[in-house]
Amino acid sequence: MFGPTIYKERRKALLSRLDQGIVLLLGNEESPKNYHDNTYRFRQDSNFLYFLGLDQPHLAAILDIDAGSTTLYGNDPDINHVIWMGDLPSLAELATSTGAQSSATFSKLPKALEEAQKNGRKIHFLPPYRGENKIRLHQWLEIPLNDLGTAASVPLVQGVVDLASAKSEEEIAEMEKAVNISRLMHHAAMQQARPGMKEAELAGLIEGIALSHEGDVAYPVILSVNGQILHNHYHGNTLQEGQLVLVDAGAETAQHYAGDITRTFPVSTQFTAQQKEIYEIVLKAEQDSIASSTVGTRYLDVHLSAAQIIATGLSELGIMKGDVEEAVAAGAHALFFPHGLGHMIGLDVHDMEDLGEDYVGYTTELKRSAQFGLRSLRLGRALEAGFVITVEPGIYFIPQLIDLWRSEGKFLDFINYDALDAYRTFGGIRIEDNVWITPNGPEILGEPIAKTVAEVESLRKG
Numbered sequence: 001m002f003g004p005t006i007y008k009e010r011r012k013a014l015l016s017r018l019d020q021g022i023v024l025l026l027g028n029e030e031s032p033k034n035y036h037d038n039t040y041r042f043r044q045d046s047n048f049l050y051f052l053g054l055d056q057p058h059l060a061a062i063l064d065i066d067a068g069s070t071t072l073y074g075n076d077p078d079i080n081h082v083i084w085m086g087d088l089p090s091l092a093e094l095a096t097s098t099g100a101q102s103s104a105t106f107s108k109l110p111k112a113l114e115e116a117q118k119n120g121r122k123i124h125f126l127p128p129y130r131g132e133n134k135i136r137l138h139q140w141l142e143i144p145l146n147d148l149g150t151a152a153s154v155p156l157v158q159g160v161v162d163l164a165s166a167k168s169e170e171e172i173a174e175m176e177k178a179v180n181i182s183r184l185m186h187h188a189a190m191q192q193a194r195p196g197m198k199e200a201e202l203a204g205l206i207e208g209i210a211l212s213h214e215g216d217v218a219y220p221v222i223l224s225v226n227g228q229i230l231h232n233h234y235h236g237n238t239l240q241e242g243q244l245v246l247v248d249a250g251a252e253t254a255q256h257y258a259g260d261i262t263r264t265f266p267v268s269t270q271f272t273a274q275q276k277e278i279y280e281i282v283l284k285a286e287q288d289s290i291a292s293s294t295v296g297t298r299y300l301d302v303h304l305s306a307a308q309i310i311a312t313g314l315s316e317l318g319i320m321k322g323d324v325e326e327a328v329a330a331g332a333h334a335l336f337f338p339h340g341l342g343h344m345i346g347l348d349v350h351d352m353e354d355l356g357e358d359y360v361g362y363t364t365e366l367k368r369s370a371q372f373g374l375r376s377l378r379l380g381r382a383l384e385a386g387f388v389i390t391v392e393p394g395i396y397f398i399p400q401l402i403d404l405w406r407s408e409g410k411f412l413d414f415i416n417y418d419a420l421d422a423y424r425t426f427g428g429i430r431i432e433d434n435v436w437i438t439p440n441g442p443e444i445l446g447e448p449i450a451k452t453v454a455e456v457e458s459l460r461k462g
């Protein structure tokens, strides 16, 4: 974790944004996988990490807005913990490490909340997403389970988003680390893929690299010869000459900052002419989008420019037709680019998504579009210095979607369906980097990762 001053300053800044009452921050519990004591790898709640930095289960904190103080709730380890888990810090030591003024045993927390309620104090809490914390809030605050989302504090959500959107220097250093580990994962996949290998061999190899750097993967590895399936977690296919492999994988550092990188490479040592044509369009969309991700630019506009580059490229190949601006305004390009250009990234790969995507990516003036494709854009608002975002355009040929739109006679003025017969087994291409928005312009985080056709082919041949 960082030093206590950082967490104290963050909590102070949060409390200064709120009127009165208390803030209840719940850490995560161990989560059983197939029986109580066989748990998933522990992952602390990201908001708890951001404001307290403590990476142990069974902790909570009350931040008193009026007193400006923090009380950490948890339990001291007993001899049984020591026997099974080794030496663990005391609750008081944990409190000191995060600069909390006091600590108390976990069982005293419901009483403290009851007292606050009795005294008419507002209890601000964030929307819960784990079952254990939903049940706790339901029991402690007597809020129906189904109402917890709407009962969560909007000012608290807005305060967290306001603070955590711009990354500090020490966070950027962690994120550079995450991207550099992700780089090793992608280069290993590009170097070691061979026809005849199972996707699972490569997926396991790159997941191991994340773990070997004392972290984890930031999200389940997407690695597939069926890159047109956007979040494909099936790794049972065998790599064959002529296919593409799409790898969307990122490491999470020991401090839990995420990387989120995508590369697409040929199973053969070279791209085919057809693959190269599509690859170059996606690459141009990615590079131009990065260049135009500057302070003050709406990411919605960057997304729409990427869509125009894709539609222009596909028109030049005879796949799309008609006026490109009209095609993009109508949403015809979304047959090939059905997702958003990117999202914020930080302690979560989709940063702060638990707080509500629209609080993170949109404003009261800028609402999310309902149009297919555009509605999946997680970040639309103007970029600010300190944001770290993903830039991840793609082109996909999804046979089922093509057939559906064709049968519906959709966008006949903009799509040349006959030309698509040659792309039915193409798959998909996505290229993604993590970009830090600075007052001097966008900076791609981490050491360069092979990206041009020549760079990728060079690693494949090597």
Ligand code: GLY
Pocket (backbone or CB within 6 Å): 219, 248, 249, 260, 261
């Ligand atoms: N890289 C996975 C995602 O952004 O959803």
